[in-house]
Amino acid sequence: xxxxxxxxxxxxxxxxxxxxxxxxxxxxxxxxxxxxxxxxxxxxxxxxxxxxxxxxxxxxxxxxxxxxxxxxxxxxxxxxxxxxxxxxxxxxxxxxxxxxxxxxxxxxxxxxxxxxxxxxxxxxxxxxxxxxxxxxxxxxxxxxxxxxxxxxxxxxxxxxxxxxxxxxxxxxxxxxxxxxxxxxxxxxxxxxxxxxxxxxxxxxxxxxxxxxxxxxxxxxxxxxxxxxxxxxxxxxxxxxxxxxxxxxxxxxxxxxxxxxxxxxxxxxxxxxxxxxxxxxxxxxxxxxxxxxxxxxxxxxxxxxxxxxxxxxxxxxxxxxxxxxxxxxxxxxxxxxxxxxxxxxxxxxxxxxxxxxxxxxxxxxxxxxxxxxxxxxxxxxxxxxxxxxxxxxxxxxxxxxxxxxxxxxxxxxxxxxxxxxx
Amino acid sequence: xxxxxxxxxxxxxxxxxxxxxxxxxxxxxxxxxxxxxxxxxxxxxxxxxxxxxxxxxxxxxxxxxxxxxxxxxxxxxxxxxxxxxxxxxxxxxxxxxxxxxxxxxxxxxxxxxxxxxxxxxxxxxxxxxxxxxxxxxxxxxxxxxxxxxxxxxxxx
Numbered sequence: 275x276x277x278x279x280x281x282x283x284x285x286x287x288x289x290x291x292x293x294x295x296x297x298x299x300x301x302x303x304x305x306x307x308x309x310x311x312x313x314x315x316x317x318x319x320x321x322x323x324x325x326x327x328x329x330x331x332x333x334x335x336x337x338x339x340x341x342x343x344x345x346x347x348x349x350x351x352x353x354x355x356x357x358x359x360x361x362x363x364x365x366x367x368x369x370x371x372x373x374x375x376x377x378x379x380x381x382x383x384x385x386x387x388x389x390x391x392x393x394x395x396x397x398x399x400x401x402x403x404x405x406x407x408x409x410x411x412x413x414x415x416x417x418x419x420x421x422x423x424x425x426x427x428x429x430x431x432x433x434x435x436x437x438x439x440x441x442x443x444x445x446x447x448x449x450x451x452x453x454x455x456x457x458x459x460x461x462x463x464x465x466x467x468x469x470x471x472x473x474x475x476x477x478x479x480x481x482x483x484x485x486x487x488x489x490x491x492x493x494x495x496x497x498x499x500x501x502x503x504x505x506x507x508x509x510x511x512x513x514x515x516x517x518x519x520x521x522x523x524x525x526x527x528x529x530x531x532x533x534x535x536x537x538x539x540x541x542x543x544x545x546x547x548x549x550x551x552x553x554x555x556x557x558x559x560x561x562x563x564x565x566x567x568x569x570x571x572x573x574x575x576x577x578x579x580x581x582x583x584x585x586x587x588x589x590x591x592x593x594x595x596x597x598x599x600x601x602x603x604x605x606x607x608x609x610x611x612x613x614x615x616x617x618x619x620x621x622x623x624x625x626x627x628x629x630x631x632x633x634x635x636x637x638x639x640x641x642x643x644x645x646x647x648x649x650x651x652x653x654x655x656x657x658x659x660x661x662x663x664x665x666x667x668x669x670x671x672x673x674x675x676x677x678x679x680x681x682x683x684x685x686x687x688x689x690x691x692x693x694x695x
Numbered sequence: 696x697x698x699x700x701x702x703x704x705x706x707x708x709x710x711x712x713x714x715x716x717x718x719x720x721x722x723x724x725x726x727x728x729x730x731x732x733x734x735x736x737x738x739x740x741x742x743x744x745x746x747x748x749x750x751x752x753x754x755x756x757x758x759x760x761x762x763x764x765x766x767x768x769x770x771x772x773x774x775x776x777x778x779x780x781x782x783x784x785x786x787x788x789x790x791x792x793x794x795x796x797x798x799x800x801x802x803x804x805x806x807x808x809x810x811x812x813x814x815x816x817x818x819x820x821x822x823x824x825x826x827x828x829x830x831x832x833x834x835x836x837x838x839x840x841x842x843x844x845x846x847x848x849x850x851x
Contacts (some may be wrong), residue, residue, distance in 0.1 A: 316762035322780045330780060335762045556746070568785065570758040598783045609786055651796040652727070654786040662790035 276373035283380030284308035287549025290576030429511030557592030610644035696770035
């Protein structure tokens with residue numbers, strides 16, 4: 275069963291790696307190993323499935339034929355239990371082992387269980403895998419009230435899905451605002467108001483201390499602030515962390531995730547890592563390594579890792595955090611460093627439709643390093659242009675004269691003649 | 696492939712193209728729903744209609760988490776609405792700012808070249824828009840476009 279390329283994981287990073295391996299090597303055998311059953315599905319679409327806006331069929335992003343056409347053998351429902359870098363082989367849960375020449379670890383993230391007393395004694399739901407989504411969907415159809423533990427990205431997507439199913443909600447978030455990874459204080463304040471306007475109860479700056487099942491079958495949560503909430507359904511969304519279940523420090527160097535260099539190589543020859551599990555070069559510099567559990571970065575890294583596994587030497591210019599989502603009728607977006615640090619300058623832009631909040635962060639050298647947006651859907655297109663400024667390390671002074679009433683492509687391309695074709 | 700070519704110097708910002716696009720796709724005259732947009736720099740008297748350039752490297756499609764953006768055999772970059780969850784990652788990825796959003800349907804939308812006979816071109820009185828064969832290399836197009844824009848805005 276040995277293969278030249280063995281890829282562990284079956285989502286953004288791994289699939290992108292397949293594409294770029296095949297760009298440079300049409301022959302080498304590719305074996306894709308994944309712990310979940312079935313072809314690849316879109317994790318990002320799961321909340322929309324829970325809300326009934328997408329069918330199960332809509333979730334698949336690859337068909338069995340897609341794998342065939344790429345010459346990829348998919349080994350699904352096959353968790354990897356160990357990696358032996360000396361013998362260059364991996365061991366599967368069913369006892370089989372697979373030899374590799376090049377190995378890609380793209381095992382993604384897994385949910386974190388928060389320290390809540392009683393958590394394992396009551397039925398709670400997560401929203402991370404397809405199996406989670408199916409369970410949550412079934413439970414949500416019978417529930418009238420719900421509690422979401424965590425007001426981050428996944429928690430809010432879960433909340434939005436449950437709200438669409440007319441479930442009365444309470445959201446508990448440890449930070450004093452919702453979406454601390456996506457919104458600054460002002461953005462968090464405005465967004466929190468929009469969520470409250472939809473009839474959702476917010477408990478911010480506190481945690482769930484205990485969970486207990488009542489004789490009625492309902493679940494009672496006691497919060498750190500002393501309040502009690504009784505609900506039919508609990509969703510836990512306390513964040514994710516790299517899934518290192520088959521990776522030990524003996525396999526390769528580990529920080530918070532698997533440490534990789536700019537070629538997506540781990541410390542161990544022949545082993546690469548990409549996607550959520552990889553701790554990669556930060557686009558914003560400083561020699562830092564970052565963990566961005568986001569789809570676009572997983573695709574970029576998967577491509578580069580795939581190419582380099584075939585012997586190319588393509589360097590990654592680093593992961594740039596970015597996110598966008600529409601929640602509770604508000605569109606939110608973030609790129610790069612949207613919270614200003616010491617020495618940074620903040621530009622608040624007017625001129626958008628309605629009362630959009632548009633913020634750009636410029637560093638001490640005048641380079642645009644981040645942006646945040648809160649407003650209607652259309653404004654995000656302009657943030658796409660700002661995204662290209664950040665990617666090109668453009669200077670604010672080249673744009674400031676024209677930043678009102680709207681950003682334009684024209685300004686983006688102004689200095690493009692430097693681009694080599 | 697054949698594309699909408701912009702002769703920027705002929706554009707008068709009359710916005711007929713926006714109305715034609717909105718009417719043909721949405722059945723109403725509403726520039727906000729148009730897939731082509733005239734960017735205006737009134738101080739410089741510089742107007743630039745922009746729409747999807749169906750570029751080769753397709754950053755919108757690359758970041759789409761549901762693989763809802765694909766290229767047709769004729770080269771057109773198309774949003775498959777039934778697969779689109781409306782996450783807007785493509786809007787955030789498009790460096791030209793030309794991926795749009797249809798709020799009523801909750802999906803991303805870009806220029807579909809009207810299936811090969813673009814309405815905006817037909818209604819462009821000054822002749823700033825032309826449907827013609829162009830090279831498919833987006834960087835080359837971008838470079839050419841940039842030189843036009845650069846000249847017009849030079850010194851500002």
